[in-house]
Amino acid sequence: MASRGFIELLRSADLARARKGGRRGGQAFDWQGVVFEIGGQRLVAPMGQVSEVLSMPEYTSLPLVKSWMLGIANIRGRLLPLTDLADFLQVPSLVPQMSQRKVIVVEYNNVLSGLLVDQVLGIEQFTREQYRAEAIDYDSPFAPYNHGKFLKAEQEWYVFMPSLLAQDIQYADAAI
Template identity: 65%
Template sequence: MASKGFIELLRLADLAKTRSTGLQSGKGYDWRGVVFEVGDQRLVAPMGEVSEVLNMPEYTSMPMVEPWLLGLANIRGRLLPLTDLPQFLHLPNRHQKKQRKVLIIDNSTVFSGLVVDKVIGIEQFTRNQYRAETLDSDSPFAPYNHGKFVKDQQDWFVFMPSLLAKDPRYIDAAM
């Protein structure tokens, strides 16, 4: 409940922001995503691919796994593997540990936690703001990118956890 509560708090903060600007929430928006940072890159993941956002839980390390697999956390009776996303992508952690959050990916094939440097909130976009332009191929995020949104003269690159879940390097964390 507490983790779902964090998503709900983000939604309520977004609702308050839209009301204060005179916009009606849900009208005119086609896509919503969770905005987060990894290294110096700000990304947005589809709401449908992120089931929860958690504070960094306590976890138990595991032997004989890649260093980016931090360990397992017990989340309401389920064992959640925690992936340090910056370390997986060979990026430095730029934020304090207390700012780090976990994006929970829970679908039919994967139950996993992506540890990110910072979660900023929820952002809404229209179809007209979407561009099929991707990140440069040398970006560590490129294999998991699915276009971008352009809003307020800023690029919001889409990070798809479902593409990460198909990466053999991510799936096989054993050494």
Template identity: 40%
Template sequence: MSQDPFSVLQTMEQSGTRGAPLLLDDSKLAVLWSGVAFRLGDLNLVTPLDHVLEVLPYPEVTPLPGTKSWLKGLANIRGNLLTIVDLPEYFGKSPVTKGVRSRILVMNTGEYSAGLLVNEVLGLRHFDEETEGQALSGLEEPVG
């Protein structure tokens, strides 16, 4: 005797939910946030993924006269001008040298975008929500 399709689905659902109490309670799972890990001199840091628009190789940069040494200039990224800031140099570390690992993190602050030059991008990392925004040591005050 064949069962109708709805009865078959009900039987499958009932057999599947018998073991449900053994499953983890979602309310006890840690809330995670994702970030882009990068190297700034000898420090490994993370910025929230939703702050990073894209990661680019070190582009050709047009210098701007009369600016601080950490402000590298402007880059033309697909027809848009992007300000390039050498983040390690801004914090008093050695400037980034153009190489195969150096990258630009394109950051968006709402109205404006800027490219932060870093020594290397290490990939995506995932963390418990409690670790977001923890204080870091090892960074000097920004160079004025």
């Protein structure tokens, strides 16, 4: 049911872009996302939920927070809470050196957060026909934040929704 709503959002967004650009026909690509890996799992987050991608910035640690809350970074005058997504999801990071990992900056309902991931592979484009309303395995730590997948070039690209992570009470409560 929720997946149908997601497809409708894709259609509405395409229609809005078409009207804004003066087009009447379809568009070759309907959906774009930032592809990243964490714990060996390749995921794609919607472009509309990712503000930017950063190298690991300097940050200040915080006292009395859970281990996955790394601290706060000052990014162009804005305070960015940094979280280790692998630690939060309890999956092993395949890139042990934090300095080699990347930060995906997400903003949802005026809540800004930096998610430390193993690597960011770039931006991928998908068509409506490539979307499947099939969830990742139920026992996967990514399952609560998954919203279907795309099939492209015989690969599965599971959709990771940062907005679902931001709404998770366990994620919002970083205090010990």
